[in-house]
Amino acid sequence: MPDAKTTSIVGANVARKEGRDKVTGAARYIDDLTLPGMLFGATVRSAIQRGKIKQITFPHSIEWSEFTIVTAKDIPGKNCIALILDDQPCLADGAVNHAEEPILLLAHENRQQLTKAVAAIQIAYDALPALNTIEESESQRELIWGENNAFKTFLVEKGDVDSVWPVASHIVEAEYRTGAQEQLYIETNGIIAVANPQDGVTIWGSLQCPYYVHKAMMKLFALPEDKVRVVQTETGGAFGGKEEYPSMLAGHAALLALKSGRPVKMVYDRAEDMAATTKRHPSRTRLRTAVDANGKILGGEIEFVIDGGAYATLSSVVLSRGTIHAGGPYNWPSIRIRSRAMATNVPPHGAFRGFGAPQSLFALERHMDRLAQVVGISPTEIRRRNFLQPGQTTTTQQAVPGEINLPLLLDRALNLSGYEAKQIAAAAQNNDPLTTKRKALGIAAFLHGAGFTGSGERYLDSVAGVEALPDGAVRILVSSTEFGQGTNTVLCQIAAETLSLPYDRVSIAQPDTTAVPNSGPTVASRTIMVVGKLVHSACVGLLQTLRATQSLPAPATPEQFQSACAAHVSQHGNLKSYARYQAPKDVFWDDEKYRGEAYATYAWAVYVAEVTVDLLTFSATVDNFVAVQEVGKVLHPILAEGQIIGGVAQGIGFALYEKVLWQHGRMRNNQMTNYIMPTSADLPPIHVHFEEFGNPHGAYGAKGLGELPMDGPAPAILNAISAATGHEFNSIPLLPEDLFAALNPTPENPPPSAQLECPLPVGAPQ
Amino acid sequence: MTAADTPAPKQKISLEVNGEPRTVSAHPMARLLDVLRLDLQLTGTKEGCGEGECGSCSVLIDGVLVNSCLVPVLQAAGTKILTIEGLSSSAGQLHPVQQAFLDCGGAQCGICTPGMILAAVHLLAKNPSPDLAAIREGLSGNLCRCTGYMQIFQSVSQAAKRLTSP
Numbered sequence: 001m002p003d004a005k006t007t008s009i010v011g012a013n014v015a016r017k018e019g020r021d022k023v024t025g026a027a028r029y030i031d032d033l034t035l036p037g038m039l040f041g042a043t044v045r046s047a048i049q050r051g052k053i054k055q056i057t058f059p060h061s062i063e064w065s066e067f068t069i070v071t072a073k074d075i076p077g078k079n080c081i082a083l084i085l086d087d088q089p090c091l092a093d094g095a096v097n098h099a100e101e102p103i104l105l106l107a108h109e110n111r112q113q114l115t116k117a118v119a120a121i122q123i124a125y126d127a128l129p130a131l132n133t134i135e136e137s138e139s140q141r142e143l144i145w146g147e148n149n150a151f152k153t154f155l156v157e158k159g160d161v162d163s164v165w166p167v168a169s170h171i172v173e174a175e176y177r178t179g180a181q182e183q184l185y186i187e188t189n190g191i192i193a194v195a196n197p198q199d200g201v202t203i204w205g206s207l208q209c210p211y212y213v214h215k216a217m218m219k220l221f222a223l224p225e226d227k228v229r230v231v232q233t234e235t236g237g238a239f240g241g242k243e244e245y246p247s248m249l250a251g252h253a254a255l256l257a258l259k260s261g262r263p264v265k266m267v268y269d270r271a272e273d274m275a276a277t278t279k280r281h282p283s284r285t286r287l288r289t290a291v292d293a294n295g296k297i298l299g300g301e302i303e304f305v306i307d308g309g310a311y312a313t314l315s316s317v318v319l320s321r322g323t324i325h326a327g328g329p330y331n332w333p334s335i336r337i338r339s340r341a342m343a344t345n346v347p348p349h350g351a352f353r354g355f356g357a358p359q360s361l362f363a364l365e366r367h368m369d370r371l372a373q374v375v376g377i378s379p380t381e382i383r384r385r386n387f388l389q390p391g392q393t394t395t396t397q398q399a400v401p402g403e404i405n406l407p408l409l410l411d412r413a414l415n416l417s418g419y420e421a422k423q424i425a426a427a428a429q430n431n432d433p434l435t436t437k438r439k440a441l442g443i444a445a446f447l448h449g450a451g452f453t454g455s456g457e458r459y460l461d462s463v464a465g466v467e468a469l470p471d472g473a474v475r476i477l478v479s480s481t482e483f484g485q486g487t488n489t490v491l492c493q494i495a496a497e498t499l500s501l502p503y504d505r506v507s508i509a510q511p512d513t514t515a516v517p518n519s520g521p522t523v524a525s526r527t528i529m530v531v532g533k534l535v536h537s538a539c540v541g542l543l544q545t546l547r548a549t550q551s552l553p554a555p556a557t558p559e560q561f562q563s564a565c566a567a568h569v570s571q572h573g574n575l576k577s578y579a580r581y582q583a584p585k586d587v588f589w590d591d592e593k594y595r596g597e598a599y600a601t602y603a604w605a606v607y608v609a610e611v612t613v614d615l616l617t618f619s620a621t622v623d624n625f626v627a628v629q630e631v632g633k634v635l636h637p638i639l640a641e642g643q644i645i646g647g648v649a650q651g652i653g654f655a656l657y658e659k660v661l662w663q664h665g666r667m668r669n670n671q672m673t674n675y676i677m678p679t680s681a682d683l684p685p686i687h688v689h690f691e692e693f694g695n696p697h698g699a700y701g702a703k704g705l706g707e708l709p710m711d712g713p714a715p716a717i718l719n720a721i722s723a724a725t726g727h728e729f730n731s732i733p734l735l736p737e738d739l740f741a742a743l744n745p746t747p748e749n750p751p752p753s754a755q756l757e758c759p760l761p762v763g764a765p766q
Numbered sequence: 767m768t769a770a771d772t773p774a775p776k777q778k779i780s781l782e783v784n785g786e787p788r789t790v791s792a793h794p795m796a797r798l799l800d801v802l803r804l805d806l807q808l809t810g811t812k813e814g815c816g817e818g819e820c821g822s823c824s825v826l827i828d829g830v831l832v833n834s835c836l837v838p839v840l841q842a843a844g845t846k847i848l849t850i851e852g853l854s855s856s857a858g859q860l861h862p863v864q865q866a867f868l869d870c871g872g873a874q875c876g877i878c879t880p881g882m883i884l885a886a887v888h889l890l891a892k893n894p895s896p897d898l899a900a901i902r903e904g905l906s907g908n909l910c911r912c913t914g915y916m917q918i919f920q921s922v923s924q925a926a927k928r929l930t931s932p
Contacts, residue, residue, distance in 0.1 A: 022876030023864040025810020025850035032809035186814045187877040236877025237911050270815040484875030484912045638871040649914030672819035680915040681906040
């Protein structure tokens with residue numbers, strides 16, 4: 001620490017920086033902004049899943065001369081959304097690969113005219129057969145991507161798993177599935193673009209990653225860095241859903257702006273947002289596990305597969321995180337994890353809080369309960385006997401640091417939930433032959449890696465800055481964005497603490513690529529841990545400069561700091577300090593073998609769900625929820641608790657409410673009326689408790705925490721439902737109709753689990 | 767939405783918004799939401815779904831909580847409308863509900879916040895000391911994807927205490 005003095009801003013519940021504007025309605029979101037002469041844009045999308053575009057007809061009923069019309073031919077640069085593989089076109093050019101794929105763009109000053117025009121355009125196709133599921137893609141009956149329909153595969157190996165099967169007391173094998181999930185931010189995707197040949201492209205929008213959009217616009221318009229400007233406006237929720245998609249929408253709005261010569265606004269309505277933008281990857285996980293007579297894991301094989309949709313987009317990195325988290329917080333003496341992301345003809349799936357980990361951890365944590373059952377011990381005991389301990393290694397052979405104490409988290413969660421007493425009461429109730437309500441508690445233990453995977457942070461090479469003004473106020477310069485999580489507030493806390501300044505003397509610049517350095521995307525639970533540390537370093541650099549040039553004492557009062565800033569700025573013009581990411585020395589990663597320090601640090605958690613299953617209505621209700629986690633130093637207790645509760649709520653939705661209904665590759669329930677998220681009347685009390693084990697890599701000991709709470713609720717709830725009903729539920733979402741079908745099987749209506757009779761590739765069942 | 771092909775001619779419609787008399791020239795079937803946002807530049811009222819599910823566009827009409835995306839402006843003629851912009855004092859003093867949302871973490875991304883706060887104001891007008899069940903019920907027409915609602919419940923309880931204790 002630069003100064004011994006502690007102002008206790010870190011750890012305090014200071015006011016959210018942009019909070020006042022949000023509670024007064026003064027905050028300006030993209031749809032609240034208007035530019036002079038602005039047109040509105042609209043998208044003409046594919047009605048089919050896969051095929052060639054034969055002909056596009058513009059009927060005479062519309063006065064087309066009033067419209068700006070953009071096709072792929074109008075793209076000045078490369079027709080792609082630059083991200084990882086550049087395989088996704090910005091506009092379909094002759095062929096389509098998924099329903100809702102954008103084909104044409106229209107702009108007009110009147111929104112009603114646009115709606116009519118979009119509906120009037122007729123497109124004739126030569127349809128080709130489409131692939132809708134992981135299994136259809138694996139069958140390769142059509143080749144729709146690369147040589148084998150696989151965007152990416154990984155293999156993680158540790159120890160000699162082939163030697164464990166003959167010596168195992170039990171071998172347990174099962175398959176688990178998770179469905180697509182819509183992010184359902186309440187503010188839909190929206191962009192305003194201005195573009196002309198002289199000045200290039202300017203984008204304002206609701207987005208998470210200004211420099212992702214910046215990179216995409218450079219390629220789409222063949223422009224140099226300084227001719228693209230991207231500004232984030234107040235963003236009404238994102239959850240990953242505004243990580244990669246805004247590059248597509250920005251491209252569309254900017255193409256219309258370039259052709260029309262006028263500003264263009266595109267804000268999706270809810271139906272278009274739900275139908276056309278990304279969702280959480282559906283998954284299928286198969287586990288085969290060998291345990292000894294006491295329930296100790298000897299080894300196992302995991303096959304983890306996700307449905308990536310029609311283009312590669314972020315699927316490889318979602319797969320990576322899901323693969324690395326597939327072994328959970330347990331000691332695997334040997335393991336082999338094979339994973340792949342498969343192509344299908346549905347809109348590309350994408351980033352959503354948790355990023356692959358909720359999928360593979362759902363499977364693992366359901367499987368742990370199965371292991372317990374087979375061995376004949378309790379769900380708590382099977383976990384206790386297999387928890388990672390200091391000195392042991394994860395599946396990628398990363399050493400577990402000394403301060404990690406998972407039994408402590410488990411005991412805390414059991415105590416806070418009143419687990420034992422409630423289990424006894426539930427058993428008594430369930431044994432009553434007249435009861436129509438069965439109760440049970442379910443547990444999930446898990447971990448979540450903070451920051452980019454493996455070498456990711458090194459490639460990002462992030463930079464953060466701070467600028468001191470002559471009046472001694474300080475402004476943080478980062479591309480990290482606020483979309484509800486508290487980026488603005490907590491980064492300002494870190495800077496104020498480091499500079500020994502009052503919190504209200506520190507502000508944060510609006511993310512604008514012409515004004516802030518690239519501190520990386522706002523994703524992967526990395527902002528407070530990684531960028532927060534850079535802000536800290538930049539502040540230390542600022543103090544060092546002032547000590548050298550202005551003899552600033554250490555520690556200094558805010559008044560001394562102000563006069564030093566004023567003197568420095570008058571002598572040198574400005575005072576800025578930047579810090580660049582430096583990989584911790586003990587972080588090593590082998591990208592070939594997928595081995596090493598997968599993440600600089602992990603957050604750890606044990607969650608307990610208390611559930612009632614109503615045997616008359618077949619509804620499952622979460623009555624109480626306890627979330628115990630270790631996320632390093634908690635820098636803002638209210639915001640941290642808010643992140644955990646919000647994530648748990650989304651996890652409950654993932655488990656029990658949110659079902660995307662697909663028909664011919666399109667989301668049919670693309671409305672809030674029939675895609676149901678939890679309301680204030682649906683959620684149980686959610687109790688949050690933090691432990692602190694510490695983290696040397698993060699600012700003031702913080703770790704990432706935003707995604708963690710998404711991982712645990714679904715398996716904890718399904719474990720409880722399975723215990724309550726005596727039926728193994730291995731798929732989510734689990735809605736009342738699914739419970740009904742499973743508990744009342746008929747030949748016409750078989751239980752969902754019986755429908756999954758795929759041969760297991762990793763060996764025959766025991 | 768109005769019938770797009772032959773929209774009815776615009777009419778002069780008078781209403782009181784946040785204590786001020788306003789007259790707009792609008793199609794009678796125009797959504798109150800659009801009149802507030804586009805004609806009166808009161809952009810604090812948000813559109814989340816456009817079909818009355820999410821409550822982001824909540825405003826009070828003569829003290830009654832409505833989804834302004836479902837209200838034709840003609841129906842609001844002659845009424846008194848309260849939007850989020852009318853809640854704090856002209857001197858900038860926050861309403862106790864706004865202050866409580868700020869203090870208790872009731873606002874995260876902020877997009878549902880104006881509607882949620884108006885729903886809370888409406889609830890507290892009917893029931894100054896709501897218990898948790900009444901708060902859950904009173905806010906159940908307003909969706910929030912960020913908070914999981916618990917800190918919103920705390921905000922409303924806190925505001926109720928401040929409003930009822932002298």
